[in-house]
Amino acid sequence: AQTVTQSQPEMSVQEAETVTLSCTYDTSESDYYLFWYKQPPSRQMILVIRQEAYKQQNATENRFSVNFQKAAKSFSLKISDSQLGDAAMYFCAYRPNSGGGADGLTFGKGTHLIIQP
């Protein structure tokens, strides 16, 4: 069974600084997708960024980027120029490329990100 581990229950960063959230996963699959989702307080979960395992280039979305190390099974999220609106729970998630895409996501336990003004 696949597992996703987020070892940092809570992180704090000063506004405008850079923060990195860690995620490791365990799988025997070679083809899969990894995702970072954000859940702001009392608001809906939204996708931040995704990475396909077969792509060596790290995904980037504006201030958000990932460091994907397939051999190490590591998928960290870097947030640059942190803003107050980045405060949220961040979940790392995994989905294998099997089952025709109908499989659900396997989530980590989440990291609570606090932005200090």
Added chain:
Amino acid sequence: DVKVTQSSRYLVKRTGEKVFLECVQDMDHENMFWYRQDPGLGLRLIYFSYDVKMKEKGDIPEGYSVSREKKERFSLILESASTNQTSMYLCASSLPQIQETQYFGPGTRLLVL
């Protein structure tokens, strides 16, 4: 924009009651999912559906059932609610391809007394 709505934001039920949680999506998505979110445990998949009347068990299906009679609607049923089912329940939908984003509803916070 994709919209996923859930019938209730907050729900209080008694032990032993039958509970229905409804989820509706407006983007013609084939896949729909029910997750349970608990502090310190993240989200865990209860059931998912890839087509009308089709369902698959997720990681924690015990004590739950689901119904998908129409493509846009996916219901989670607690046949006999128990206190350990007090939780936040999140519905999601997506297109069938693996890389597609799952779009989440706002969640239903269920308290079973």
